[in-house]
Amino acid sequence: MYLKYHRRYFSDDVLVYIEEFNKAEGFVLFDFYDSNEFERFTSYTNNDFNINVATMVSLINYQNRTIRENTYYSIKRETVNTWLESNSIAQNENSLIIGFTIDMSNFNLEGEVFTHSVSLNDYDSFNHLMYGKRDISDIEFDLSGKLTVNIRNVGQGNWNEIMSDESYAVVYDCGTSMNASKSDVRALINSRSKKYIDNKPSLILSHWDKDHYHCLIGMTDAELSSFSNFICRDNVPNLTSRKLFSRISSLISNKHIYAIPAEARKARGGLTYLNALNSTNNQLVIYNSQYHKDRNISGIFLSLKNTHSSVIFSGDSHYSQVSTCILPHLNFKHNHYLIVPHHGGKGGNYIYNNPGKIQYESAIISVGPNRYGHPKPKYVSALKADFRTFTKTSLTKSDITINL
Numbered sequence: 001m002y003l004k005y006h007r008r009y010f011s012d013d014v015l016v017y018i019e020e021f022n023k024a025e026g027f028v029l030f031d032f033y034d035s036n037e038f039e040r041f042t043s044y045t046n047n048d049f050n051i052n053v054a055t056m057v058s059l060i061n062y063q064n065r066t067i068r069e070n071t072y073y074s075i076k077r078e079t080v081n082t083w084l085e086s087n088s089i090a091q092n093e094n095s096l097i098i099g100f101t102i103d104m105s106n107f108n109l110e111g112e113v114f115t116h117s118v119s120l121n122d123y124d125s126f127n128h129l130m131y132g133k134r135d136i137s138d139i140e141f142d143l144s145g146k147l148t149v150n151i152r153n154v155g156q157g158n159w160n161e162i163m164s165d166e167s168y169a170v171v172y173d174c175g176t177s178m179n180a181s182k183s184d185v186r187a188l189i190n191s192r193s194k195k196y197i198d199n200k201p202s203l204i205l206s207h208w209d210k211d212h213y214h215c216l217i218g219m220t221d222a223e224l225s226s227f228s229n230f231i232c233r234d235n236v237p238n239l240t241s242r243k244l245f246s247r248i249s250s251l252i253s254n255k256h257i258y259a260i261p262a263e264a265r266k267a268r269g270g271l272t273y274l275n276a277l278n279s280t281n282n283q284l285v286i287y288n289s290q291y292h293k294d295r296n297i298s299g300i301f302l303s304l305k306n307t308h309s310s311v312i313f314s315g316d317s318h319y320s321q322v323s324t325c326i327l328p329h330l331n332f333k334h335n336h337y338l339i340v341p342h343h344g345g346k347g348g349n350y351i352y353n354n355p356g357k358i359q360y361e362s363a364i365i366s367v368g369p370n371r372y373g374h375p376k377p378k379y380v381s382a383l384k385a386d387f388r389t390f391t392k393t394s395l396t397k398s399d400i401t402i403n404l
Helices: 003-009 035-044 077-085 122-126 182-190 193-199 210-217 221-225 239-251 319-325 377-386
Strands: 014-022 027-032 056-060 072-075 089-091 098-103 147-151 160-164 167-172 202-204 229-233 257-260 274-276 284-289 300-305 309-313 334-339 358-365 389-392 400-403
Touching (some): 014 035, 027 239, 035 077, 167 193, 229 239, 229 300, 239 257, 274 319, 358 377, 358 400, 377 389
Parallel strands (some): 056 098, 167 202, 202 229, 229 257, 334 358
Antiparallel strands (some): 014 027, 014 072, 089 098, 147 160, 160 167, 300 309
């Protein structure tokens, strides 16, 4: 159902976005379409919940129908009333992401929680597109010094850094586990706060997924202002990402906000291709994906190289995307490092074809305790077969450093 019909015929419903669904564990995490939907929800609960803090809602012991991630769904007012009457809405004060938890085992709900899905037409989608520059050609990355890459030990999340000499030049993602407490997030930020303020690195966000931006929410205005540029996908899917983008864009000059649209995609099936936004001869190459409903594979990815080494920052991409669209640009004799896609989880078929001259040195996974079974054994086996060494942050219990 298109949004305009949903609003016409179901104006009392609350429209939400499914962040995560785990059927086996009966777990759902959703956020609100926008501030209006959050305010509708709070009015039904007779509470004046603060929109400026965590707004995502986790459902536990969910046993209803299968739903799709990255999709908008409608929730009936009567469902919210049932949650309220059974005293099932628990407010979470210790998270920057999850504001509420609802235990579905506390009552018997007649019907479904999520009644119908809602699609956005072009006009509705436009309302989710954030303003920013599209052309990154005016950004200059100072990578003239000795290059170092840090894969931060942030648990089930992603936070990578590029250093030139002793200075932080680029931060790629700034996340941690969705279950991290406020104090956990603050501890991660504190270890970088002064250096970032002094060095003013560029910030590049792979995609709007909570475990890739969680720590940004916990930063002070001064800390967010320290980033010299912000490059991100222009489409913010939910209230949390919309609030974060608005906050960053209010602190960094519009001249330094780059909201990149996904490339147009003609074919419905097949590979979701990546295209370089700058010259592939550059040390740091930024790749932009074609559009795909799955935000994981429709993100922004990086490659970094010098004469001796290269590193691919793969976000939550699929192996086939990296193999087809990035590796051919690195076909010279050198040691290659892969920051493994999606914490060693869902990454499509394992395809990582060497174009001929690359020496696969090390595969590194940023991963922590999780309910998803990451890293998947099939990927671990394949990576160990291809790369000389293999490691993960959950094993080292510390940041992993690559000296290029």
